[in-house]
Amino acid sequence: MKNLNKRGADKIISVYWFGILVLVAGGIFLMVYTFYNHPYDVRGLEAKIMANKVADCLSKQGMLESDVFSNGNFNEDFKNNFLDKCNIIIDANDPQYYVKVGFFSVEDLSKSVFEIDAGNKNWVVDCDVQEDEEHEKLPECLEKRLYALGDSGEQHLIKILSIVGKVEENVK
Amino acid sequence: MLSRDFRKNKIGQLSDAMTWIVATIVIVVILVIFFYASSVLAEIKDLEVDSKILFLDKQKTGEVGWIKEKTNFAFKLNKDNEEKINNWLEENEKS
Amino acid sequence: MINRKNKKANLLVENLVFIILNLVFLAILILFIAKQGGGAVVLEQSYAKNIALLIDSAKPVMTLKLNMQDAQKLAEKNGIAFNEIVTISGNVVKVKLSEKGGYSYDFFNDVDATAYPDETRGKYNGLYVFVINEK
Numbered sequence: 001m002k003n004l005n006k007r008g009a010d011k012i013i014s015v016y017w018f019g020i021l022v023l024v025a026g027g028i029f030l031m032v033y034t035f036y037n038h039p040y041d042v043r044g045l046e047a048k049i050m051a052n053k054v055a056d057c058l059s060k061q062g063m064l065e066s067d068v069f070s071n072g073n074f075n076e077d078f079k080n081n082f083l084d085k086c087n088i089i090i091d092a093n094d095p096q097y098y099v100k101v102g103f104f105s106v107e108d109l110s111k112s113v114f115e116i117d118a119g120n121k122n123w124v125v126d127c128d129v130q131e132d133e134e135h136e137k138l139p140e141c142l143e144k145r146l147y148a149l150g151d152s153g154e155q156h157l158i159k160i161l162s163i164v165g166k167v168e169e170n171v172k
Numbered sequence: 173m174l175s176r177d178f179r180k181n182k183i184g185q186l187s188d189a190m191t192w193i194v195a196t197i198v199i200v201v202i203l204v205i206f207f208y209a210s211s212v213l214a215e216i217k218d219l220e221v222d223s224k225i226l227f228l229d230k231q232k233t234g235e236v237g238w239i240k241e242k243t244n245f246a247f248k249l250n251k252d253n254e255e256k257i258n259n260w261l262e263e264n265e266k267s
Numbered sequence: 268m269i270n271r272k273n274k275k276a277n278l279l280v281e282n283l284v285f286i287i288l289n290l291v292f293l294a295i296l297i298l299f300i301a302k303q304g305g306g307a308v309v310l311e312q313s314y315a316k317n318i319a320l321l322i323d324s325a326k327p328v329m330t331l332k333l334n335m336q337d338a339q340k341l342a343e344k345n346g347i348a349f350n351e352i353v354t355i356s357g358n359v360v361k362v363k364l365s366e367k368g369g370y371s372y373d374f375f376n377d378v379d380a381t382a383y384p385d386e387t388r389g390k391y392n393g394l395y396v397f398v399i400n401e402k
Contacts, residue, residue, distance in 0.1 A: 014285070016192060020199060021292055027203035028296055031210040036303050038214035042316045045219075049323045050375060052238045062245030087377040087402075089358050097375055106253050109260055136215070145261045147243045149250055157260055169372060219316055 038172050043140035043164040050088075050162040051144040054099055057086035058158060059148040069150050074103065074114040082116050095120040098139075098163040106155045123163045139165045307345065310338055311370035315362040318353065318382075318397065319374040322360070327378055327401040332385060336393035338364055349391045353382045377402060 058068055067078050067085060078085055082099075090097050098119035102112035127141035144160045243261065247254065303309075314335065321331055335352070342352050345365040354361045358377070363369040374380075379402045385394035 014281075017285075018288075020196065021289075024199065024203065025292070025296060027207065028300070031207050032300055032303050034207065035210045035214045035217075036306065036309055038211075038217070040217065040219045040312060040316055041215075042219055042320060045320055046323065046375075049320065052324070053376070055239045055242060059242050059246075062242060062247075062249050083377075089375050089377045091373075096373075104260075106256065144239050146239050147246045147257050147261065149246050153250055155250060155252065155257070157257065219313060219320075 039170055041136075041170040043166060043170050044142070046164045046166075047140050047142035047162045050097065050099060050164070051142055051160050053088065054086060054101060054160050054162065055144065055146055055158075058101065059146065062149055064148045064150055064156060066151065069156070072150070072152065072154070079114075079116045083118050088118070090119045096165040098123050098161075098165075100124070100159075100161040102159040102161075104157040104159065106157065109157065112159070119163070120165065123165065124161075127161070127163060136171050137167055139163050139167065307341055307364040307368050308370075310341060311362045311364050311368055312372075314338055314353075315360050315370045315372040318360045318362070319372045322355075322374045322378070322380050322397065322399065323376045325376065325378070325380075325397075325399040327399050329399040331397040331399070332394045333397065334393060335395045338362070339391065339393045341365075350384050353395055355380050355382050 058065060068075060082088075082101075083090060088097075088099070090099075098117070098121060100117040101115065103114040104111075105113050123139045123141075126135075126138040129135065130138055130141060141161065141163050144162075146158050146160070148156050148158060150156060247257075314333075318333065321333070325331060338352055339349050342349060342364045345368075347363060347365065352363055354363070358375070359371050359373045361369055361371045379400040381398045381400075383396055383398075384391050385396050386392065
């Protein structure tokens with residue numbers, strides 16, 4: 001009688017034990033799936049590379065390129081063909097980037113004297129939302145500032161805002 | 173004698189069940205904690221990319237970045253309003 | 268006396284089966300995790316994004332070499348030729364390491380980028396060459 005009772009209890013516990021194993025296996029499967037299914041987010045790097053590229057296009061060795069600024073004036077043609085001049089591709093049908101360049105005078109830093117932009121303008125609002133806290137599912141914003149001189153030594157301050165969308169490929 | 177043994181067996185079975193209930197709760201709690209940790213780690217995992225190859229600023233080691241180099245060049249040519257310009261450059265840089 | 272002998276034999280068999288099943292379970296779990304880490308899906312995404320970033324920061328005329336030995340091993344295992352794992356069309360990079368797989372990522376640099384596998388003495392050495400030219 002005693003022996004039968006003990007075996008019965010062991011069998012019930014064995015079934016339960018395998019139930020626990022299935023639970024643990026399920027938990028581990030979920031963890032692995034969550035970890036490896038999450039995409040790499042490279043938008044920050046892309047935004048930095050974009051800003052560097054634009055800066056390189058505008059200024060070399062401390063001077064603004066003659067295409068951008070010459071004879072005391074900013075070149076409207078450069079503004080109209082900005083993407084071609086700087087070798088940047090932004091798909092017109094589904095723009096996943098936005099670039100804005102603002103030129104400021106040292107005398108008045110509150111207002112830009114010349115602006116160039118290209119891409120999806122709607123994302124600028126999303127950058128303002130992320131001023132205090134970053135939101136993963138919003139486009140990635142980056143602002144870089146540099147100083148360059150015009151052909152006659154005029155001082156120009158340049159603000160480059162680069163925004164990268166691509167939310168589906170980088171965030172889950 | 174027989175009845176005493178019987179009572180002992182009952183107590184033994186109860187404590188087994190309680191052990192398993194507590195064990196299940198502990199296992200579930202640990203699984204939830206690990207699942208949360210894996211989702212946090214998934215968000216912070218990064219591609220191993222060398223910033224130097226991409227010509228990016230490497231602020232940690234104090235290297236001068238690509239854009240900062242251009243600014244330095246400009247300062248070498250014209251240092252007027254240096255403080256005002258530096259304050260503007262450092263102000264509100266979103267990175 | 269006889270009862271005690273029987274008890275010992277039963278406990279031993281049960282414990283042995285229990286331990287073996289647990290070990291099998293652990294082994295399956297570890298294999299699963301290891302396979303996921305080196306899986307095609309993760310590597311495809313990693314390489315595609317890496318290549319896109321490299322092309323973005325490159326200028327004409329540049330030649331870049333990327334070590335893709337991990338991708339080579341996996342592609343060979345999945346029956347994909349090494350010279351077919353990376354394709355660049357327009358401004359989109361696609362990395363394919365399995366028959367039904369493939370991950371695409373686009374870059375913004377307006378250059379003419381081409382990719383081909385590097386060879387040493389007629390054999391692929393695991394490196395991929397990316398040539399960046401003006402359009």
